[in-house]
Amino acid sequence: MANPNSAATDDELIAAAADGSDVAFASLVDRHADAAFRAAWLVLRDTDDARDAVQEAIISIHRSLYRFRRGEPFRPWLLRIVGNRARNHLRAAGRRGRATGRAAAEPMRAAASPSPEAMALHLERRQAVLAAIEELGRDDRVVIGARYFAELSEAETAALLGVARGTVKSRLSRARARLREQLTRAGVEVTDA
Amino acid sequence: MHDRRLDDAALDRLLADASHGFAFPPTPTFALPARRASASRRLVVALALGILVALAAASVAAGALGIGPLRVIFTDQPPEQLAPPASASRLALGRLTTLMDPAIGVPLLAPPDLDVPQAYVSADGARASLVWGSTAELPPAGASNIGLLVMAISGDMDRAWLEKLVDAGLVTIEDVTVRGEPGLWIHGPHVLRFRHAGADGDEASRLVGDALVWSDGTTLYRVESGLGRDATIALADGMMPVRR
Numbered sequence: 001m002a003n004p005n006s007a008a009t010d011d012e013l014i015a016a017a018a019d020g021s022d023v024a025f026a027s028l029v030d031r032h033a034d035a036a037f038r039a040a041w042l043v044l045r046d047t048d049d050a051r052d053a054v055q056e057a058i059i060s061i062h063r064s065l066y067r068f069r070r071g072e073p074f075r076p077w078l079l080r081i082v083g084n085r086a087r088n089h090l091r092a093a094g095r096r097g098r099a100t101g102r103a104a105a106e107p108m109r110a111a112a113s114p115s116p117e118a119m120a121l122h123l124e125r126r127q128a129v130l131a132a133i134e135e136l137g138r139d140d141r142v143v144i145g146a147r148y149f150a151e152l153s154e155a156e157t158a159a160l161l162g163v164a165r166g167t168v169k170s171r172l173s174r175a176r177a178r179l180r181e182q183l184t185r186a187g188v189e190v191t192d193a
Numbered sequence: 194m195h196d197r198r199l200d201d202a203a204l205d206r207l208l209a210d211a212s213h214g215f216a217f218p219p220t221p222t223f224a225l226p227a228r229r230a231s232a233s234r235r236l237v238v239a240l241a242l243g244i245l246v247a248l249a250a251a252s253v254a255a256g257a258l259g260i261g262p263l264r265v266i267f268t269d270q271p272p273e274q275l276a277p278p279a280s281a282s283r284l285a286l287g288r289l290t291t292l293m294d295p296a297i298g299v300p301l302l303a304p305p306d307l308d309v310p311q312a313y314v315s316a317d318g319a320r321a322s323l324v325w326g327s328t329a330e331l332p333p334a335g336a337s338n339i340g341l342l343v344m345a346i347s348g349d350m351d352r353a354w355l356e357k358l359v360d361a362g363l364v365t366i367e368d369v370t371v372r373g374e375p376g377l378w379i380h381g382p383h384v385l386r387f388r389h390a391g392a393d394g395d396e397a398s399r400l401v402g403d404a405l406v407w408s409d410g411t412t413l414y415r416v417e418s419g420l421g422r423d424a425t426i427a428l429a430d431g432m433m434p435v436r437r
Contacts, residue, residue, distance in 0.1 A: 026225050037220040047218045055223055062226045106218065122210070129211040148208045149215045180199045183207065188199075 010074040018065040025065075029058055032075060035150065036082050039160050042145040043086040045106050049093075053085040060085075076159035079152070083160040125188060132182035140175035147172060286313035286322040286344075293437055297321045299345040299412050301435035304428055307341070319347035323435075332419035334402050342417040343432070369405070369422070371414075371429050376407030378422045405429055 008016075008027070016024035036057065040050035060081055068077060133141055146157040147168075158165045199207070290296065290312050298318035303310065310323040322344040327333040331340025364381035380403050405416040405425045418425045 022225065029223060029225060033223060034220045038217045041217060047221070050218075051221045051223075058223050059226055125207070126211050129207050130215070133211075144208070148212045149217070151212070176201075176204060180204055183199055183204075188207065 011070050014065055014068055014070065014074065017062075018068075025062060028074075032078055035075060035152070035156075036078055038150045039079050039146065039152065040082050040086045041106075042142050042150060043083065043160070044089060047106065049089050050086070053089050054082055056085045057081045073155075076156050079156050080159040080162065083162055087162070128186055128188050129183065132179060132186055132188070135182055136175065136178055139171060140178055143168065143171045144175050144179065286324070287315040287320065288313060290314050292323075292435055297437070299347050301345055301437070302343060302414060302429075302432040303435050304341075304431060305433045310341075310343075321345050327419070334417040334419045339417065340419070341428075342415075344415040344417075346413040346415070347411075367422070369426060371405060371407040371426055372409070372432075374407045374409055376405060376426075378426070379404045379406065380422065 008024070010028065010031070013024045013028040013031075017028055033054070036054045037050055040053045040057075041047065044050045044053065057078065061078065068074070133144060136144070142161070143157065146152045146160055147154075152160065154165050154168050158168045161168065161171075163171075292301070292309070292312050294312070294314060296318045297312070297314050299321050301321060301323060303323055307325055310325045313322045313324065314320070322342060324339055325331060325341040327338050327340035334340065334342060364379060367378045367380070369376045369378045401417055403418065403421070403425070405418075405422075407414055407429070414429070416425055416429050418428065420428065
């Protein structure tokens, strides 16, 4: 049975939530929880830290709803706050680059194929691509993950990273170049299919 | 070793293919802050805020009432606006199955002296429900033709959660003891919403009547019946584990 709030726009939910409706705020969180968590995870590569960062962002947003400019897209605003919280976590942990001195960052994983026999080669290539991404620096991994895996728009990625859209373009271009080098060195073959 | 340059189009294809098979960790449940209502409005306050704070701070299943992955939210919207009345075909309990289905991943309880119930299981096995139709001994529960519904939900917070959306003017909530554990008796029409976190997150909500809720520390149990509080608690106290 569908949530009756599912037809409401973000603006309508924000207006209702700002007016005191906890149900509307819950619906708003539900709608954007996946995007927020995945974005935080891309930055932090740790489920618990990502959950904490998003939880803090939710509390912050709840307090700031009255300030949100209606008519503007909500998700970039959310992702900006999530990105800030995630970077706060990084700074607090004193992390730079990959995690050291503690458990390694959670790796990017390919989902299981429904037909492993038929997809064996395909899966192997996917794993190789993900392994090559793992070898990149943090900033490269995050911008590639945001644009290709979390499917954030350029504006949303810019909000998450706290940079201008032009910066996202240039970071992505450099990240792709470095990934290309990794994949070529790894001998990843590409078909035209 | 191959030394084949990857042009932009080829790289795009590789990344697009990788994204199709990429698996993020399941999205966890997030606690929601609530506002204090003004005197001129009906209450919009989260019940048991201690549960929400405990969840936010420690991310553990046990809250102030020890009711696992349950949160109760007061709303000023009439329950009928949140979900239409349920019918037997729209219970949103999951897949009809058998008691022996290995996909059921939670321990089941049932009264020992009733007929074999219908069994339902959610897609990930974290929620299972046993349903008996209404009879002379089991009057209808809520607005459906269910006589008794016993639901078991995994207490793992990252997998499943429940919300009960209750109108403060229509529903009373009472602390009770069930099978030696703290529980809640929720009397009056309210909306039950449940979902499982994950890539294929499943959410459903329906209008329900009286319900008894308790947790044994690892599993949350819900019982819907039309028997009233004392009889429902007695029924729950006498339930036995279903051997599978």
